[in-house]
Amino acid sequence: MSISIPGSVVVFDYGEVISRSPSAADKDALLAISGCEPESFWRSYWAHRDGLDQGTTTIVAYWATIAAELGVVWPASTVHALWVADFRSWWSVEPGTLDLIEELHVGGTRLAILSNAGFDFSSPFRRSPMAAFFERVFVSAEMDYVKPDPAIYREVAAELGISMDHMVFIDNKSINTDAAAALGATVHHFTSVEGLDAFLRSLVV
Secondary structure (H helix, E strand, C coil): CCCCCCCCEEEECCCCCCECCCCHHHHHHHHHHHCCCHHHHHHHHHHCHHHHHHCCCCHHHHHHHHHHHHCCCCCHHHHHHHHHHHHHHCCCECHHHHHHHHHHHHCCCEEEEEECCCHHHHHHHHHCHHHHHCCEEEEHHHCCCCCCCHHHHHHHHHHHCCCHHHEEEEECCHHHHHHHHHCCCEEEECCCHHHHHHHHHHCCC
16 A cells, blocks of 8 residues: 655654653653652653753753752663663554555655654664655754754755645644644644544545
């Protein structure tokens, strides 16, 4: 099977679109390594995530900030274990999404990734098996902006050699799809594989 959307580039977010959300087991593993209480741990975990995505905070500095807020001291081995558990939690791929991406690729549709993610994700994005489907991978830490800053969508469009009205953008966060739509992109707020399938097929001419 194939899905052909000529004249457009379909730009996918990665986290919780191509990937699945971290599982309960993933989260429990991270908490067990931290030795911290869940509510305060997750509050700090998310409060400082933007620095990683913007490329302004190193992995070591990120975990050091969390440790300071939680009043704990983690040795280097624990910090590395936290990073491994956290990184691994984002690599469970949603098979339905990836199969649709393959159908788009078979149909000759141009594809790209635009992810708010740290430097450590850039090589796996580009070296994993799914990379064969994408002509470009855009990682926010390597760029000057993060979603939903309008400038990041303009930068991606310019790099792809298209105008915004030729971008089809898919993201699990409506704040990000709304920002792209305001610039003229065709967008889909991802909530399910079934919804994505119907959206993509509606674009076939």
